[in-house]
Amino acid sequence: MTIQNMIKRIQNIMRQDAGVDGDAQRIAQLVWMLFLKVYDSKEEFWEFAEDDYESIIPEECRWRNWAIDHKDGEALTGDDLSDFVDTVLFPTLKELEIDELTEKRKAIVKYVFEDANNYMKSGTLLRQVINVLNEVDFTENDERHAFNDIYEKILKDLQSAGSAGEFYTPRPLTEFIVEMVDPQVGETIADYASGTGGFLTSALEHMEDQIKTPEDQDTVQRNLIGVEKKPLPYLLAITNMILHDIDEPNILHDNSLTKNVRDFNDDEKADVIIMNPPYGGTEEKSIQINFPTALQSSETADLFMAMILYRLKKDGRVGIVLPNSFLFGDDRAKLAIKEKLLEEFNLHTIVRMPEGVFSPYTSIETNLLFFDKTGPTKEVWYFEHPLPEGYARYSKTRPLKKQEFDIAKQWWHDREENEHAWKVSIEEIKKRNYNLNIKNPNAEDGEVNQKSALEIIKELQTSQEEVFGIMEALEDELK
Structure with missing residues (x-):
């Protein structure tokens, strides 16, 4: 699966959700989920390398414990997933206790969630987005570096x-x-x-x-x-x-x-x-x-x-x-x-x-x-x-x-x-x-200071291409 296809699939799912309004909210929604998934991948490495590593995130809020669908019919979805994200996950991560002695790699969880929001209203659609994200394994080196392409793609969409x-x-x-x-x-x-x-x-x-x-x-x-x-x-x-x-x-x-x-x-x-x-x-x-x-x-x-x-x-x-x-x-x-x-x-x-x-x-x-x-x-x-x-x-x-x-x-x-x-x-x-x-x-x-007729024609063609691109984007939005 290419990064472009993954992002397009996620955006198409989000467009069906009544709570997400426009590209900015779609990106904000995607980013907090990406962060939690990436952070969970890093915690796997820290746990392997450090015998005494303890996560700052409570067990029920760790990505591995609520976001993975093991295909056993037990995965959170629908209203249960929405309720968990809105009433447990976000309040817990926003209110994590940190002080000057808290390791920075742990404190950043609270920092990044201070201004984050869950915009999606449908727990069913949210489950679909999470499942697409779980197709990427950020513990693999190639996939980790593919994150550059992910954020470049979603930023270009603004x-x-x-x-x-x-x-x-x-x-x-x-x-x-x-x-x-x-x-x-x-x-x-x-x-x-x-x-x-x-x-x-x-x-x-x-x-x-x-x-x-x-x-x-x-x-x-x-x-x-x-x-x-x-x-x-x-x-x-x-x-x-x-x-x-x-x-x-x-x-x-x-x-x-x-x-x-x-x-x-x-x-x-x-x-x-x-x-x-x-x-x-x-x-x-x-x-x-x-x-x-x-x-x-x-x-x-x-x-x-x-x-x-x-x-x-x-x-x-x-x-x-x-x-x-x-x-x-x-x-x-x-x-x-x-x-x-x-x-x-x-x-x-x-x-x-x-x-x-x-x-x-x-x-x-x-x-x-x-x-x-x-x-x-x-x-x-x-x-x-x-x-x-x-x-x-x-x-x-x-x-x-x-x-x-x-x-x-x-x-x-x-x-x-x-x-x-x-x-x-x-x-x-x-x-x-x-x-x-x-x-x-x-x-x-x-x-x-001067442009040839050919240059002017090429500029007009380029402008026309951009207009067509904007029209296609609007058409996708309306769909």
């Missing part, structure tokens, strides 16, 4: 970025940023808007060959840090980290912007910061006052950018995704943030991404900024990511692929100007009043 601009970051993009920043075992690696943990799991996979001993594994587990404000992606991130053998994930359910940036000590700073902060969101005055007056902004992405300037260690490295508006923005806060960035950090590379990378969530054009804390910027290298031949833009049906970064990787360590790459001195940037939105001077005439 057609809207939401009011605060959160959206799924394509895995090829997270892998490219991580490879270029090159995190090492022993370094503190952080994502302060970690979402479902995509950057952190990419960092884990990047360091896989570096991890030689149990001590290395412990070091990585201790030094991998995430912070996520929203409950659903937080739950997904916790589940994802557990499946990557991070038994005690350092993922905080919090807002990274709530602490005064002047108060960060060395222990709260990171060697490597990799992230894609939300765009378009607005922050209240109570958040803005955590920043120096010149850097105060209502724009969420600006504040995240300012915050990481205070949380990067000496010689530390950053790879971050930002919208075009940060590059050309000339309001007071953006100018102050860019001035601080260029005077105190080395902004060595900006990779300019084409339109559609984050389709279908947003058409905003984005950039990958790479900088380190090794001294002021002297020059900025730009690299314009080329679209594959025949593409007018990326889209839902024509997404970004990993191999399309090969040309940038080949250029990265032996930099020369070419049709994709150019450099700009800090003096030129200052003359432009810190406007970093600099077009490719090496592009063929007209390539930047």
Whole structure:
């Protein structure tokens, strides 16, 4: 059974339930069940490895004791299953007793259920969903790593970025940023808007060959840090980290912007910061006052950018995704943030991404900024990511692929100007009043500002494909 088929089967079952309203609730419903199943699989391993292991979950609430259908006619279903989930399972897990001595791997059960809900009204349909989930064995290594495909699939099914601009970051993009920043075992690696943990799991996979001993594994587990404000992606991130053998994930359910940036000590700073902060969101005055007056902004992405300037260690490295508006923005806060960035950090590379990378969530054009804390910027290298031949833009049906970064990787360590790459001195940037939105001077005439008739036709075809895709999704929803 493929992951796509599994998710489609589950979604089709949930669509029949009167209590589940829309994609967001379907995903939230699926995620708490996935967490309990995954956690039960990890507990099987902990029980095998540790003679004295005791679960924090009461026996009747462990997945193995209520969710497995042994085909003997005794499995909970119908009203009995609904009553158990609503009156026993959820109240028990929400009210688990923990304190400062509780192991983190146990305490996370309470954390992830604090904001979880059971939306399904039909116990019969709920049993059907559980039975489909039980077809996946997360104790098997291949199945565990297939969880990446599960959460990517269900997140892609969310057609809207939401009011605060959160959206799924394509895995090829997270892998490219991580490879270029090159995190090492022993370094503190952080994502302060970690979402479902995509950057952190990419960092884990990047360091896989570096991890030689149990001590290395412990070091990585201790030094991998995430912070996520929203409950659903937080739950997904916790589940994802557990499946990557991070038994005690350092993922905080919090807002990274709530602490005064002047108060960060060395222990709260990171060697490597990799992230894609939300765009378009607005922050209240109570958040803005955590920043120096010149850097105060209502724009969420600006504040995240300012915050990481205070949380990067000496010689530390950053790879971050930002919208075009940060590059050309000339309001007071953006100018102050860019001035601080260029005077105190080395902004060595900006990779300019084409339109559609984050389709279908947003058409905003984005950039990958790479900088380190090794001294002021002297020059900025730009690299314009080329679209594959025949593409007018990326889209839902024509997404970004990993191999399309090969040309940038080949250029990265032996930099020369070419049709994709150019450099700009800090003096030129200052003359432009810190406007970093600099077009490719090496592009063929007209390539930047003009489009051929063929390109326009291809764009129209792509838009038509997206419209058809949306119509099909609506048709499935109505069915």
